[in-house]
Amino acid sequence: MSRRGRGVLLLFEARHTMNVHTVPVGPVRPPGYWQSEAALHVFEFGLLGGGYVAAVDVFLARLRRTGDLLDRPERVLNRRQRKALAEPFGSIDDVELHLWASVAYRNAIYLALGGQAAFAEHLRSQGQLRTRGQ
Numbered sequence: 001m002s003r004r005g006r007g008v009l010l011l012f013e014a015r016h017t018m019n020v021h022t023v024p025v026g027p028v029r030p031p032g033y034w035q036s037e038a039a040l041h042v043f044e045f046g047l048l049g050g051g052y053v054a055a056v057d058v059f060l061a062r063l064r065r066t067g068d069l070l071d072r073p074e075r076v077l078n079r080r081q082r083k084a085l086a087e088p089f090g091s092i093d094d095v096e097l098h099l100w101a102s103v104a105y106r107n108a109i110y111l112a113l114g115g116q117a118a119f120a121e122h123l124r125s126q127g128q129l130r131t132r133g134q
Contacts, residue, residue, distance in 0.1 A: 051083075
């Protein structure tokens with residue numbers, strides 16, 4: 001993982017640790033859990049810039065055009081856009097590039113939904129889908 005990528009993830013995890021007072025067990029989350037998760041993601045979004053912002057714009061435009069979540073978000077960015085996304089992180093592998101592209105996609109979803117409360121609800125619904133699929 002790139003040095004900048006490790007730094008962003010370290011700050012993300014530190015902020016997450018500050019917000020988690022109990023470990024959720026099972027599908028039931030304590031009150032405010034999803035709002036806290038949304039705030040954590042918004043914090044992470046604010047740490048990134050440059051090619052990342054351009055990638056968010058590409059995802060946001062595609063979300064607005066389709067009017068729904070994307071079936072294959074990994075196919076949205078072209079080679080030039082992926083290169084621009086990777087640039088602030090230095091030399092990164094495909095796994096890390098995929099990680100930052102997924103963060104950019106979540107950021108675009110947040111922007112498309114129009115705010116932190118709606119994004120928290122999106123995270124809650126996605127979390128429930130994952131829990132049911134296990």
